[in-house]
Amino acid sequence: MKSxxxxxxxxxxxxxxxxxGTRKITEGDLLYVGHTLKVEKGKExxxxxxxxxxxxxxxxxxxxxxxxxxxxxxxxxxxxxxxxKKDKGFKHWVKYKLGEAPVLMGDVDLEYNKKVIQNYVENKxxxxxxxxxxxxxxxxxxxxxxxxxxxxxxxxxxVSFPTDTTLLSKEINMLKEKSVLKVGKPYxxxxxxxxRTRMDAxxxxxxxxxxxxxxxxxxxxxxxxxxxxxxxVKIKDDVPEKAKNQYRINNIFVYPSFNLKRDTISxxxxxxxxxxxxTIIDNKTxxxxxxxxxxxxxxxxxxxxxxxxxxxxxxxxxxGTFKFVKNEFKVNDSLNNYLDAYYYxxxxxxxxxxxxxxxxxxxxxxxxxxxxxxxxxxxxxKGAELLKISAFAGLEVQVSGxxxxxxxxxxxxxxxxxxxRFISPFNMSSGSAYVxxxxxxxxxxxxxxxxxxxxxxxxxxxxxxxxxxxxxxxSLNVVNIAYTSSNNVSDLYxxxxxxxxxxxxxxxxxxxxxxxxxxxxxxxxxxxxxNNIYFKGSVDLSGNSVGLLMGANDGDNPKSILGVPFxxxxxxxxxxxxxxxxxxxxxxxxxxxLGAGIPYGNSNELPFIKQFFIGGTSSIRAFRARSIGPxxxxxxxxxxxxxxxxxxxxxxxxxxxxxxxxxxxIKGAVFVDAGNIWLLNESEExxxxxxxxxxxxxxxxxxxxxxxxxxxFLVLRTDFAFPLRKPYLPKGDRWVIDAVNFGxxxxxxxxxxFNLAIGYxx
Numbered sequence: 001m002k003s004x005x006x007x008x009x010x011x012x013x014x015x016x017x018x019x020x021g022t023r024k025i026t027e028g029d030l031l032y033v034g035h036t037l038k039v040e041k042g043k044e045x046x047x048x049x050x051x052x053x054x055x056x057x058x059x060x061x062x063x064x065x066x067x068x069x070x071x072x073x074x075x076x077x078x079x080x081x082x083x084x085k086k087d088k089g090f091k092h093w094v095k096y097k098l099g100e101a102p103v104l105m106g107d108v109d110l111e112y113n114k115k116v117i118q119n120y121v122e123n124k125x126x127x128x129x130x131x132x133x134x135x136x137x138x139x140x141x142x143x144x145x146x147x148x149x150x151x152x153x154x155x156x157x158x159v160s161f162p163t164d165t166t167l168l169s170k171e172i173n174m175l176k177e178k179s180v181l182k183v184g185k186p187y188x189x190x191x192x193x194x195x196r197t198r199m200d201a202x203x204x205x206x207x208x209x210x211x212x213x214x215x216x217x218x219x220x221x222x223x224x225x226x227x228x229x230x231x232x233v234k235i236k237d238d239v240p241e242k243a244k245n246q247y248r249i250n251n252i253f254v255y256p257s258f259n260l261k262r263d264t265i266s267x268x269x270x271x272x273x274x275x276x277x278x279t280i281i282d283n284k285t286x287x288x289x290x291x292x293x294x295x296x297x298x299x300x301x302x303x304x305x306x307x308x309x310x311x312x313x314x315x316x317x318x319x320g321t322f323k324f325v326k327n328e329f330k331v332n333d334s335l336n337n338y339l340d341a342y343y344y345x346x347x348x349x350x351x352x353x354x355x356x357x358x359x360x361x362x363x364x365x366x367x368x369x370x371x372x373x374x375x376x377x378x379x380x381x382k383g384a385e386l387l388k389i390s391a392f393a394g395l396e397v398q399v400s401g402x403x404x405x406x407x408x409x410x411x412x413x414x415x416x417x418x419x420x421r422f423i424s425p426f427n428m429s430s431g432s433a434y435v436x437x438x439x440x441x442x443x444x445x446x447x448x449x450x451x452x453x454x455x456x457x458x459x460x461x462x463x464x465x466x467x468x469x470x471x472x473x474x475s476l477n478v479v480n481i482a483y484t485s486s487n488n489v490s491d492l493y494x495x496x497x498x499x500x501x502x503x504x505x506x507x508x509x510x511x512x513x514x515x516x517x518x519x520x521x522x523x524x525x526x527x528x529x530x531n532n533i534y535f536k537g538s539v540d541l542s543g544n545s546v547g548l549l550m551g552a553n554d555g556d557n558p559k560s561i562l563g564v565p566f567x568x569x570x571x572x573x574x575x576x577x578x579x580x581x582x583x584x585x586x587x588x589x590x591x592x593x594l595g596a597g598i599p600y601g602n603s604n605e606l607p608f609i610k611q612f613f614i615g616g617t618s619s620i621r622a623f624r625a626r627s628i629g630p631x632x633x634x635x636x637x638x639x640x641x642x643x644x645x646x647x648x649x650x651x652x653x654x655x656x657x658x659x660x661x662x663x664x665x666i667k668g669a670v671f672v673d674a675g676n677i678w679l680l681n682e683s684e685e686x687x688x689x690x691x692x693x694x695x696x697x698x699x700x701x702x703x704x705x706x707x708x709x710x711x712x713f714l715v716l717r718t719d720f721a722f723p724l725r726k727p728y729l730p731k732g733d734r735w736v737i738d739a740v741n742f743g744x745x746x747x748x749x750x751x752x753x754f755n756l757a758i759g760y761x762x
Contacts (some may be wrong), residue, residue, distance in 0.1 A: 006197045007265065009698075016269060018153070023079070024079050024102075030104045030141060031105050032064050032107065032108055032142055033062040033067075033115075035143060035145065035146060037060070037147075038142075038145075039053045039056075039148055039150065040150070044150055045439060046611075048150075048153070049150070052120075052124065052150065056117055056120060058147070060113050060146070062103050062108065065100055068663075074098070074100035075099070076099070076101075077095065077098040077099030077100070078099030078100055080094060081095050098664060102703050105142035106370045108135070110133040111133065113133060113146065114132070114146070117133075118148075123188070123190070124187075125188060126150045126151060129149060129151055130151075131149075132146065132147040134146075153227070153667075154222060154228060154229050155184060155186055155229070156181060156185050156186075156228070156229060157183065157225055158183060158224075159179065159182075159231045159233070160185060160230070160233065161173050162234060162235055166234060166244065168203075168244045169235065171203060171206055171208070172233070172235070173544075179195060179198075181231055187229050195233075196213040196218065199213070199216060200212065200213035201248075204305065204306035206305070207248065208243065208245070209329060210242045210247075212243065214231055214236075215243055216234070217234045217235070217236050219231070219232040226464055240483075245522050247304045247337055247338060248301055248302075248303050248337065248339070248616060250270050250332045250333070250338035251304045252300065252343075253280075253281060253343070254280045254281065255281050255282070255342070257284070257286055258344040258346050259281055259346065271284065273289055274573065275290065275293060276289075276291055276293045277298075277300040277515070286382065287382055288382045291383050291421075292343075294429075295319060295435060297312050299313060304339055311588065313327055315433060318434050318435045319384045320386055320418075321379055321384045322348060323348045324344075325344075326343075329344050330342075348378055349378060350377065350378050351375075351378075353374065354374045354375075355371070355374075356372045358372065359714065364471075366398050366625075367396065367397065367649060368406060368408070369394060370392055370393070370397045373391045374388060375389045375390075380417070383419065385417065385420070386416075386417070386418045388415070389413070390413060390416045391411075392410070393409075394411070396408040406450055406452060407449075409447070409448040411446055412444045412445035414442070414443035415440070415441070416439060417440045417441075418437050418438070418439050419437065419438040419439075420437055421437075421438065422466075424438075430466055432468050433470075434466065434467035437465045439462070439463060440461070440462045441459070441462075442459070445457045451490055451493075452489075453489045453506075453507050454487055455484055456484070456485050457469070457482065457483070458481075458483045458484075459480075459482050460479070460482075461477045461481065462477070462479070463475065463516075464476045465687070470525060471569075473520045473521075474517075474518070475518045476517045480510040480515060480516050481512065482511070483509075483510070483512075484509065485509045486508075502683075506608050506645070511541075511562075511567065512607060512610070513566055514540065515543045517538065518537065519537050521535045522535070527703070528582055529581065530580065533576070534576070534577040535574070535575070535576050536574070536575070537574045538569075538572070538573050538574075540573075540597075540610065541571075542567050542568060542607075543566050543569070543754075544570075546586055547566075550602075552566075553602075555599070555601070555603050559602055567599075567602070567606070568599065568600060568601035568602040569598060569599040569600065569603055569606050570593065570597070570598050571606070571610060574595070577762055578591075585660060585661035586659065586660040586661070587660075589762065590658060591651070593675070595652075596650050597610060608645075608647065611628040611648060611649065612649070612650065613648075613675050614646075614651060614676060617757040617761070618761040619655075619719075620673040620700055620702050621702060621721040621753065622673065622700075622723045622753055623702060623753070626646055626647070628646065628675075628676060629648055629677040629698075630648035630678050630679050631676065631677075631678050631698055631727070632698050632727050632728050633689045637727075648689070649679050649691075650677060650678040650679075650691050651676075651678075652695070652699070653675030653677070654674045655672070655761065656671065656675070657670070657672075658762070659708070665709060665711060666708075667704070667707070668707055669707075669719075670704075670705050671703065671705075671721075672702070672703045673701070673702050674699050674725075676699050678698075679691065680692035698727045699727060700727050701723070701724040701725035702724055702753075703722065704719050704720050704721030705720055706718055706719035706720065706721075715758065715760060717757045717759065718754070719754070719757075720752060720755075721752075721753045721755065722740065722752050723736060724736065724737050724740075736751075
């Protein structure tokens with residue numbers, strides 16, 4: 001027994017030595033293991049020294065090989081396969097994807113890094129700084145050491161701007177009040193560059209199309225006082241005359257059928273159409289002229305500005321009709337201070353067909369595949385409309401859980417017609433960079449749950465989608481219709497209805513006629529931020545207008561449309577996410593969801609498809625999908641044949657997850673989830689399900705760990721989770737942390753949940 005332990009220890013030591021990266025370092029070479037940087041204490045603040053050190057650490061090159069607990073697996077894999085003769089294959093993948101070449105001390109240029117350090121601190125106003133560079137050898141490893149003395153940081157004593165009477169100088173003087181160059185602030189070359197960029201951007205908004213930030217010069221005089229500088233903003237002497245001029249828009253030309261391979265402007269006879277301020281030149285009438293008038297925001301006589309320039313280009317792109325968009329401005333031949341605008345547009349192929357196979361998971365803890373066939377017709381009615389018809393078929397199975405074996409088969413189709421503008425009796429318009437869309441949709445889905453039942457669902461909607469900017473998005477369905485009916489109900493399911501009558505509502509006919517609205521705000525697309533957020537709020541109203549017209553006010557005797565009672569309710573749901581980024585590889589992601597649905601008038605309860613559920617792969621992962629609640633009700637005791645979907649009128653859910661990169665495409669996570677659902681009213685079938693002031697004592701809590709395999713085209717997620725608190729247990733026994741025992745097979749079977757999913761949970 002002891003010999004086996006010794007062998008294992010020897011193997012572990014050998015592996016660690018192999019992973020240390022020094023085993024195959026040739027004689028005379030040293031493995032570079034990183035650097036130390038010391039910023040000596042002076043008159044500057046601790047915060048300043050810390051900031052300087054952080055920036056310099058990022059600038060020093062090269063970066064050493066990545067290490068985990070002193071081991072360098074990248075070098076191990078690099079050395080493992082030896083010489084690789086092919087540019088592809090398994091050996092190439094191991095050596096150059098899993099592995100990385102050792103970084104040697106010979107690759108480190110100490111003198112160059114010293115200059116980088118000196119240059120950086122001088123650019124931050126430490127003109128008298130001193131820097132040193134050296135290295136230390138430790139066996140077969142070496143480390144670089146850098147020291148820097150900052151001394152005094154120079155501050156801005158005064159800032160002056162051009163004083164002559166030219167138009168350009170006057171415009172620059174109008175911008176000085178919001179200058180980022182402030183008297184008393186430290187000298188900083190980056191701030192000076194930012195000021196030049198700011199002025200150039202502002203001048204572009206004031207018609208100076210040909211101006212460039214390189215035409216501005218900021219002179220520095222460091223002789224005026226002790227550790228102070230004067231900044232003098234000047235216009236360079238060699239600025240071209242046209243860069244000093246302010247321009248307005250004259251003619252606007254549009255070429256909607258421009259071909260990049262051959263200049264269709266010169267080789268084909270064109271037809272010219274004048275519409276409003278536009279001149280549209282085409283070989284045939286491919287697009288109706290009004291679409292360009294709604295998309296392009298410049299009018300004749302407008303002062304040129306960069307914002308309108310970019311907004312117009314972005315709107316052309318978001319029409320979804322053009323493959324390439326090219327734009328240029330030229331000085332008008334007869335009016336020197338006027339620009340002619342030219343837009344060269346290359347259309348996408350009018351008709352196309354696309355076949356795609358998807359891997360997916362859903363909130364019910366089902367995983368599966370789906371095949372989609374999409375046919376698109378762009379510019380359907382010559383107004384850049386998009387007609388898209390899709391057909392799909394899919395299979396979903398539950399990998400683990402009580403629904404294992406109750407597979408779901410789905411097929412159906414959908415037709416969407418999208419107009420790139422508001423279709424409305426009211427005068428609605430948008431001046432954002434994103435063209436607003438009006439969307440009409442019709443869809444049908446047939447869903448077969450083997451051994452249970454099948455559902456047929458028809459959906460129709462008409463509404464609007466528009467974005468204020470890249471962060472804010474709105475969706476309004478003025479009319480939203482859904483009709484669901486069932487058939488092929490099995491004897492098994494009927495027998496379960498006898499034991500649990502609430503299952504009947506799953507297969508009842510449902511008719512929804514209402515309005516939905518959602519608002520989304522996110523800045524998650526912004527990188528290099530400590531904090532990113534996402535918010536989505538939605539309102540779902542159904543049956544109110546119809547209920548008012550038909551006098552529906554008794555849910556026990558509901559009014560019907562075509563023999564089916566219509567649903568009447570109001571539903572509100574909000575989701576907030578916060579991402580705290582420790583660095584590019586580690587973040588803390590948190591989410592809270594609040595939801596409430598209130599039936600009234602013609603309904604005593606929400607339609608099943610509109611109710612709230614909790615638990616599963618993207619919810620509280622320590623519990624099976626849709627198995628929690630409502631309240632302290634235990635749905636697991638209802639039946640052993642299959643797990644019914646527990647639903648509620650109210651929802652509270654919270655999750656927090658620490659995510660970090662482990663190695664290459666592998667990421668890890670540690671998480672805690674909590675939440676529950678509740679009913680608004682008492683239920684004889686579900687005792688303890690009603691919402692009360694004790695709701696915080698009725699929360700389910702779970703924790704776990706997981707791996708995420710990021711293959712770029714998809715993220716495969718695996719999680720192991722276990723409950724910390726079970727709300728359905730008696731008071732005083734709900735926390736089950738003390739019962740956690742990973743070594744007990746019985747505990748694992750009952751409590752340890754494995755989740756397999758596609759994508760991140762949030």
